[in-house]
Amino acid sequence: MDNLLAQMGSRILKRRKQLRMTQEELAEKAGVMPQTISTAELGKKALRPENIVRISTALDISTDYLLMGKITEASVTLLEKKISQLPPEKICHLEDIIDSFIEAIMES
Secondary structure (H helix, E strand, O other): OHHHHHHHHHHHHHHHHHOOOOHHHHHHHHOOOHHHHHHHHOOOOOOOHHHHHHHHHHHOOOHHHHHHOOOOHHHHHHHHHHHHOOOHHHHHHHHHHHHHHHHHHHHO
16 A cells, blocks of 8 residues: 555656646645645555545546556547647647657667
C-alpha cells in the first residue's frame, strides 16, 4: 500500500509542477487543505475518495491515472481533441517534437 501511495503522490506532484501550481493553489482549486496535498504528495496518508476526485479534477487528469498511472481512452480522446484544434502547420511541428522526444527517450 505504501508503494501505491508514493506512486500516486509522485503523479500529483509531477502534474502540479507541470501546471506550475503551488500546493496552496492546488488545494484551493480542489477545495482541500494544503496539508492534504502535502501528505498526499509525500505518500504518507491515503486520500479520501472524494478528495481523489477533487484533486484529479483540479489537475485535469483521470482518477485512473491518479490512482494507477493508467491512461484511459478518455485521456487519449482529450489529447486528440486538443491536437485537432491546431492549424495544419502546427500539427507538423508537433509531430516533429513527438518524434524527437521518442527518439531521445529510446536512447536513454
